[in-house]
Amino acid sequence: MDAPAYEPKIIGFLCNWCSYRGADTAGMARMKYPPNVKIIRVPCSGRISPELVLRSFREGADGVMVLGCHIGDCHYSTGNHRTAKRMPILKNLLEYAGIEPERLYINWVSAAEGEKFSVVIKEFTETIRALPPFVEVMK
């Protein structure tokens, strides 16, 4: 009997006002996308500290997504500016530490962009599926 195929486990941090509603839009239009992303709703993408992302990896997540509002559309006006400053540095740090930087994904999805949401999930799942499982990397 074959071992079960590797199904990546991805944690998605979605901001309440834009990307989470974008996920709702995708759901209401019955768009299909892979079930690998476990969504965690936060008030703003600026809430996502590097500690949260690193802890997700330590617990065995194969990939982490941070989706926020478009720049200029943040419900708290400059919350996503913090995301935009923090996350690229964290991506580079992952690379310096020997972890594939592609495992961390940042994008902006508004409440109306249901289609974009499902495309983003599909593409990221495939990106992570092509990489080895994170627990293997960490052995």
Added chain:
Amino acid sequence: MIEYRNVLTTCPYCGTGCALHLQVLDGSLVGTLPAKGHPISQGSLCIKGWNAHAFVNHKDRLKTPLIRKDGKLVEATWEEALTLIADKLNTIKAESGPDSIAFLSSAKCTNEENYLLQKFARAVIGTNNVDHCARL
């Protein structure tokens, strides 16, 4: 006039004997700095060494001996405490023999203090039951 200086001393915890500087500002202890250039510690400290200054002025630190009277611990003088200890040790030695008493020393004490303790155990009490706190 402001007075700030660093006092070189040895860490009181384990037997390694790392050197550290105690930061003293206007006569009170404010922090710890490692001692660069010291042959043993070479500018590093473990977490106990880094916090070695914390117990000195801690609010929980005992300032007087405490004796249990009627089930409660009350403050006492050194005279009272030492008299009580001497009386009790003499009583136990008379009733149950010298080997019913054991002595545990510590790496936190100086060599001289440990020598005194084992001398007290052997010459005064008359027992060989001397051991070290790490064996607790």
Added chain:
Amino acid sequence: MSDRLNALRQAVLQVLPEVDGVLALKRGPAGIAAPYLFTKEKPEELEQLVLWPKEPVPDTAKIILKAHPDAKLAFVCRGCEERGIVEMFKHAQVNLDRLTLIGLQCVQEEAEFCRCAKPYTVHAQTIVGQPIKGVSDPLTEKIAAMSQAEKLEFWKKEFEHCIKCYGCRNICPQCFCNICALEDEIWVQTGRLPMPNPSMYHLVRAMHMTAKCVACRECEETCPADIPMAVHFRLIARDVQEMFNYEPGAVLDQKPPQLLVLEEGDYTRTGLPH
């Protein structure tokens, strides 16, 4: 070396009558040096002034200034220590109005020991010694050039030796948070050694050092396990320079990027989608 020491002594003697004290290195028992506040009441103590090793002066400065906010003090500081004080000023930890900086320039051996790119001061009013050019950092280059698998292996081996003494955080001039994230059980598990892979402690610390690390290398010098963690901080500092055009401690009135709203220009350099 002794010419530089004499020059420093002269510079300190000149400043001494005008201030409440000069913070510099004093030779102690067994020749071990430590920071000391020289005062005008006892100028003969300057006989024991020394230059090396480098000590974390900015931290000490903060302790004295907190207790005596109205004191006028002078500090003998090298390039990195000066950057440390300026960066602390930007984060409202010290007040530069009542501080005089005596800039001690590093010599070639000292710069190479620290792999320092800027072994000179830029803000100090008094200069002691000749400023020299910075040297390259072969260790950072070597690690940055490793492949991904090599890096993973390298850092796994290095972080395995960490004993969580918290020395790197205690000695860092930029670590002044009253409630430190590294002491939070959620991020850094207590009682767990060796560290898990990836090491939460070191990567969280590297992120918190973004746009704050002044490359003084005190962390590496105090590490009992000789872990070269400053390599991460320097690589991040390079990214901060590229993305936000900011160098900690360099320009006095440039605000750190954490405090600013993102400008259009900064945004395009982060590599994020528009």
